[in-house]
Amino acid sequence: MSEPTNVPQLKLRPPQRFAHALRRHGVEYLFGQSNPPGLTLAAEDLGIRQIGYRQENSGTYMADGYARATGKVPVVTAQNGPAATLLVPGLAECLSASVPILAIVQDVGPDNQDRNAFQELDQMELFKGVAKWIRRVTTAERIEDYVDMAFTAAASGRPGPAVLLVSMALLNEREEKPVPARFACLGHYPLDRTQADPINIATAAALLANARAPIVYAGGGVIGSGAQQELRALQELAHLPVATSTMGKGSVDETHPLSVGVIGYFMATRGMAKFARPLVTEADVVLLIGNRTNQNGTDSWTLLPRGATYIHIDVDPLEIGRNYEAVRLQGDAKLTLAALNTALATHNLDQRKAARAGLENTLQAARASHREEVAAVTTSDAAPIRPERFMAELEKQLADDHIIAADASFSSIWVTNFLAATGTRRFLTPRGQAGLGWGFPMAMGARIGQPERPVCCVVGDGGFGHVWSELETARRHGIKVVVAVMNNAVLGYQKHAEDAGLGRHTGVCDFAPVDHAAIAEACGVKGIRVERAADIAAAIASALAAPGSVVIDIIADPNAVPPVTVFTRLPHY
Numbered sequence: 105m106s107e108p109t110n111v112p113q114l115k116l117r118p119p120q121r122f123a124h125a126l127r128r129h130g131v132e133y134l135f136g137q138s139n140p141p142g143l144t145l146a147a148e149d150l151g152i153r154q155i156g157y158r159q160e161n162s163g164t165y166m167a168d169g170y171a172r173a174t175g176k177v178p179v180v181t182a183q184n185g186p187a188a189t190l191l192v193p194g195l196a197e198c199l200s201a202s203v204p205i206l207a208i209v210q211d212v213g214p215d216n217q218d219r220n221a222f223q224e225l226d227q228m229e230l231f232k233g234v235a236k237w238i239r240r241v242t243t244a245e246r247i248e249d250y251v252d253m254a255f256t257a258a259a260s261g262r263p264g265p266a267v268l269l270v271s272m273a274l275l276n277e278r279e280e281k282p283v284p285a286r287f288a289c290l291g292h293y294p295l296d297r298t299q300a301d302p303i304n305i306a307t308a309a310a311l312l313a314n315a316r317a318p319i320v321y322a323g324g325g326v327i328g329s330g331a332q333q334e335l336r337a338l339q340e341l342a343h344l345p346v347a348t349s350t351m352g353k354g355s356v357d358e359t360h361p362l363s364v365g366v367i368g369y370f371m372a373t374r375g376m377a378k379f380a381r382p383l384v385t386e387a388d389v390v391l392l393i394g395n396r397t398n399q400n401g402t403d404s405w406t407l408l409p410r411g412a413t414y415i416h417i418d419v420d421p422l423e424i425g426r427n428y429e430a431v432r433l434q435g436d437a438k439l440t441l442a443a444l445n446t447a448l449a450t451h452n453l454d455q456r457k458a459a460r461a462g463l464e465n466t467l468q469a470a471r472a473s474h475r476e477e478v479a480a481v482t483t484s485d486a487a488p489i490r491p492e493r494f495m496a497e498l499e500k501q502l503a504d505d506h507i508i509a510a511d512a513s514f515s516s517i518w519v520t521n522f523l524a525a526t527g528t529r530r531f532l533t534p535r536g537q538a539g540l541g542w543g544f545p546m547a548m549g550a551r552i553g554q555p556e557r558p559v560c561c562v563v564g565d566g567g568f569g570h571v572w573s574e575l576e577t578a579r580r581h582g583i584k585v586v587v588a589v590m591n592n593a594v595l596g597y598q599k600h601a602e603d604a605g606l607g608r609h610t611g612v613c614d615f616a617p618v619d620h621a622a623i624a625e626a627c628g629v630k631g632i633r634v635e636r637a638a639d640i641a642a643a644i645a646s647a648l649a650a651p652g653s654v655v656i657d658i659i660a661d662p663n664a665v666p667p668v669t670v671f672t673r674l675p676h677y
């Protein structure tokens with residue numbers, strides 16, 4: 105409960121009332137573009153700051169990054185009609201990636217509904233496939249009810265998007281009405297932690313204690329739940345090797361002797377966990393935590409062993425058993441892992457303890473083999489530049505508390521495989537839907553939420569093309585982010601996947617040259633063009649030290665592909 109901000113019997117007009125409710129839930133920012141103006145002005149009057157996106161897509165991606173970096177429920181606002189349609193991709197990502205977000209969208213009021221009002225659209229239908237909860241608020245007396253419901257919907261259970269449609273007529277009402285006192289603060293997640301059934305926890309503990317070759321596969325749900333400490337305690341206590349998905353990267357420290365790294369569809373030559381593969385494929389007990397067992401995370405459901413016994417912790421009961429029958433631990437990861445640790449501590453763990461040295465040796469050897477395998481690309485002086493060389497230089501200069509965002513496509517894979525999750529580093533990747541354009545705005549949102557932490561992002565030139573315009577937003581609001589653009593002048597993933605699958609590609613995969621440093625400079629943001637590997641380190645150092653955002657335009661090898669299984673078919677792999 106927060107301090108009451110609604111003074112009993114305060115009399116307010118609807119926009120003010122709305123703004124008071126938002127402040128009560130801890131809202132600090134609206135990611136918006138002025139609409140609905142009455143509501144936005146009322147929010148600004150209460151000290152809620154507006155971050156003015158150039159385009160609605162980006163506004164949702166910024167909000168997404170803010171949510172992931174802070175554990176708070178972000179609010180994005182938009183006009184009805186075309187503006188509302190542009191919220192759809194960002195909400196889709198949040199739905200799949202289990203990120204809470206509240207979209208407050210202006211709506212044609214009941215008086216003008218269904219008569220071709222300006223920018224009228226069936227917004228209830230529009231958001232159906234991308235939101236957990238969609239409602240319309242049309243009367244002043246129900247504003248607190250609906251705002252509270254919206255935050256509850258976004259932040260509880262499996263977090264996700266809530267959409268609140270606000271009638272224009274309501275926001276235009278002049279009458280001041282008494283506002284009931286409310287105290288609930290629901291703008292953070294996870295709301296309502298629940299713990300799995302103790303009987304199933306006991307079963308899981310016995311399975312893990314007695315397993316021949318157990319492994320943990322942690323997903324983004326570990327981070328969403330804030331269960332990193334409990335997972336790290338489990339790793340130590342039961343001497344368990346822990347692998348993560350892309351979204352789960354950082355749930356354990358990758359320099360820990362029992363950490364396997366990130367697994368999935370990129371374990372081909374040069375993949376970070378390639379040499380640790382047998383620990384996954386030969387496991388007899390697999391503990392999945394907050395893991396959707398999706399296509400990329402399982403290499404099209406071929407990576408995880410079919411004969412193993414599965415234990416699955418997830419807040420969403422439908423994820424348990426979706427692809428692998430499992431002992432069901434339905435509940436919040438943090439509480440459930442804590443209970444599992446308590447249960448495991450009552451078991452004789454000698455067998456696990458005895459296995460530890462062997463596991464550590466295996467993983468140490470796997471890491472050494474990986475380092476040897478990638479040395480040619482991580483130290484390459486070639487021009488155009490190998491992305492792995494850039495990543496190796498970036499790794500040397502990252503702080504222990506860096507937040508690193510990546511765009512979809514190759515960027516997510518470069519970041520996942522060539523940067524280490526250590527210290528309190530956070531990795532933000534749009535793996536819900538893997539849409540292009542998220543990297544830079546997600547990084548901006550993360551920085552807004554964590555202004556003391558350094559934030560950088562790695563993006564492809566195709567993806568960055570979706571969101572260049574937000575460079576002006578970053579400058580205007582003083583949001584400092586280092587943007588590394590892998591300027592390979594191709595829609596890399598698209599082109600190489602077509603070549604690998606079909607032996608040829610369509611005519612739009614190659615771009616004309618683009619000067620991203622010049623684009624940055626035109627927006628008042630520092631731009632650095634890097635054509636030679638020898639210049640990478642200085643460019644990164646100067647970008648990190650600069651007071652504002654910086655774009656590093658890396659002229660990158662168009663034939664360099666990351667370690668995705670399917671790319672090994674390419675002649676130039």
Ligand SMILES: Cc1ncc(C[n+]2csc(CCOP(=O)(O)OP(=O)(O)O)c2C)c(N)n1
Nearest residue numbers: 513514539540564565566567595596597598
């Ligand atoms: C919004 C969206 N549109 C299209 C795609 C399909 N797609 C996946 S990867 C890719 C190419 C991306 O190129 P770029 O951003 O330059 O990254 P690169 O792979 O070259 O590093 C495309 C078009 C997508 N994932 N998301």
Ligand SMILES: [Mg+2]
Nearest residue numbers: 564565594596
């Ligand atoms: Mg590209």
